[in-house]
Amino acid sequence: MENEMINSKAYFAEVAGEWDEIRSGFFTEAMRDAAIRKATIPPGAIIADVGTGTGFVLHGLLDRAVQLVGFDESQQMLDVARANFAPYPQVQFRQAEGQHLPAEDNAFDAVFANMYLHHAPAPEAAISEMVRILKPGGKLVITDLDTHEETWMRQAMSDRWLGFPRKDIQTWYEDAGLSTIDIDCAKGTCDCSGPDEQAISLSIFVAIGEK
Ligand SMILES: C[S@@+](CC[C@H](N)C(=O)[O-])C[C@H]1O[C@@H](n2cnc3c(N)ncnc32)[C@H](O)[C@@H]1O
Numbered sequence: 001m002e003n004e005m006i007n008s009k010a011y012f013a014e015v016a017g018e019w020d021e022i023r024s025g026f027f028t029e030a031m032r033d034a035a036i037r038k039a040t041i042p043p044g045a046i047i048a049d050v051g052t053g054t055g056f057v058l059h060g061l062l063d064r065a066v067q068l069v070g071f072d073e074s075q076q077m078l079d080v081a082r083a084n085f086a087p088y089p090q091v092q093f094r095q096a097e098g099q100h101l102p103a104e105d106n107a108f109d110a111v112f113a114n115m116y117l118h119h120a121p122a123p124e125a126a127i128s129e130m131v132r133i134l135k136p137g138g139k140l141v142i143t144d145l146d147t148h149e150e151t152w153m154r155q156a157m158s159d160r161w162l163g164f165p166r167k168d169i170q171t172w173y174e175d176a177g178l179s180t181i182d183i184d185c186a187k188g189t190c191d192c193s194g195p196d197e198q199a200i201s202l203s204i205f206v207a208i209g210e211k
Contacts, residue, residue, distance in 0.1 A: 007158070008074075008119045008158035008159075008160070009073060009074060010158075011157065011158035012053070012074040012076065012077050012158070013074060013075075013076040016054070016074065016076035016077045016079065016080050017076075017080060019053055019054050019077065019080065020054055020056075020080070020084075023053070023054075023056055025191065025192065026115075026190050026191065026192055027114075027115070027188060027189075027190050027191075027204065028188050029059075029060065030187060030188055031143070031186050031187050031188030031204065032056065032057060032060045032114065032143070033060050034186065034187035034188075034206075035112075035114075035141060035143050035186060035187075035206040035208075036057075036060050036061060036064070036112075036141075038182075038206060038208060039110060039139050039141045039208050040139075041061075041064050041065075041109065041110045041139065042064075042109065043064055044064075044065070044066050045064060045065050045066070045108075045109035045110055046065065046066065046067045046068075046069075046107070046108050046109050047061055047064070047065045047067070047068050047069075047108060047109060047110045047111070047112065048068075048069045048070075048071060048101075048103065048107075048108045048110075048111045048112070048130075048133060049061070049068070049069070049070045049071070049111075049112045049113070049114075050071045050072075050098050050101065050111060050112070050113045050116055050126075050130055051071070051072055051098060051113050051114070051115070051116020051117075051119065051120075052070030052071060052072045052077075052078075052081060052093070053072060053074075053077045053081065054077055054080040054081045054084055055070055055081040055084050055085055055091070055093075056114060057112045057114045058070055058081075058085065058091055059084075061112070062088065062091075065090070066090060067090055067092075068088075068090060068091045068092070069091075069092050069093070069094060069103070069108075070091065070092070070093045070094070071093075071094050071095075071096045071098065071101055071102075071103075072093070072095065072096070073095065073096065073097045073098065074095075075095055078093045078095055081093050098113075098116065098120055098126050098129065098130075099120070099121070099122065099125050099126055099129050100129070101129055101130075101132075101133055103133040104133070105132055105133065106133070106134065106135045106136065106138075107133050107134075107135065108133050108134055108135060108138055109134075109135055109138050109139070110134070110138055110139045110140075110141060111130045111131075111133060111134055111138070111139075111140050111141070112141045112142075112143075113126075113130065113140075113141075113142045113143075113144075114142075114143045114144070115143065115144055115145070115190075116142075116144070117142055117144045117161070117164065118144055118145055118159050118160060118161040118162075118163060118164070119158070119159065119160050119161075120160070120161075121160065123161065123164065123168075123172065124172045124175065124176075127140070127142075127172045127173065127176050128172075128175075128176045130176075131176040131177060131178060131211055134211040135211065136211055137210065137211060138210070138211050139208055139209070139210055139211075140173070140176075140178060140207075140208070140209050140210075140211070141206065141207070141208050142169070142205075142206070142207045143186055143204055143205070143206045143207075144163065144164060144204065144205065144207075145162075145163035145164070145190060145202050145203070145204060145205075146163045146164070146165075146166065146202070146203045146204065146205055147162060147163040147164060147165050148162050148163045148202050148203075149162065150162065150194065150200060150202070152194065152195045156195070163202070164205075166183045166205055166207075169183055169205065169207045170183060170207075173207065173209040176209075177211060178209030178210060178211060179209065179210055180208075180209065180210040181207070181208070181209040182207070182208045182209075183205055183206070183207040183208075184205065184206060185203060185204070185205060185206075186203075186204035186205060186206045188204065189201045189202060189203055189204060190202040190203075190204055
């Protein structure tokens with residue numbers, strides 16, 4: 001279910017300086033690293049991360065890639081990302097809306113997107129755009145929330161979509177031309193406190209498909 005009033009730009013501009021700490025409460029390096037292992041990316045790959053934020057996924061890919069590009073629409077998140085990755089010249093960042101990525105067709109061996117899709121105005125189009133920049137044989141690896149009913153997250157975190165049914169992800173992957181599609185539970189949950197400080201644990205899927 002979408003909320004058309006949501007614009008996450010203001011939210012991420014405000015939290016950019018604290019995102020690394022906020023994020024560490026939501027989901028773990030172990031979840032990220034399990035998704036990366038499952039995708040079996042060959043060493044020396046050229047990899048993109050869409051909705052990269054401050055570069056959480058890119059950190060996990062540093063030893064597998066010769067070139068990494070993080071795309072995000074938020075200049076403030078990218079400012080933090082650039083500072084985080086100052087020692088790594090192989091990592092570049094581009095400010096871009098996810099449905100209009102400034103990249104050639106067939107450019108990347110893998111494209112990752114962690115917790116970006118539930119902010120995308122049109123998730124199916126966002127998936128097609130990520131597939132466009134993948135090389136034939138390249139892998140799309142999306143980690144995001146399964147469907148949930150935590151409506152307060154729209155206001156509190158600017159979430160546009162309350163997760164996704166896995167059958168929709170399957171259909172969007174197929175329609176974008178991906179095959180060998182595997183959608184499974186990620187190794188971990190998204191944990192946060194609800195409006196009454198109650199502990200909430202949301203399930204996360206990892207969806208991998210090959211172009
Ligand atoms: C929940 S954060 C996840 C950041 C990062 N992937 C991580 O795991 O820490 C979502 C990110 O997606 C970006 N984003 C949201 N909507 C976007 C869009 N339409 N195009 C590009 N980036 C977008 C936000 O600026 C934010 O950095």
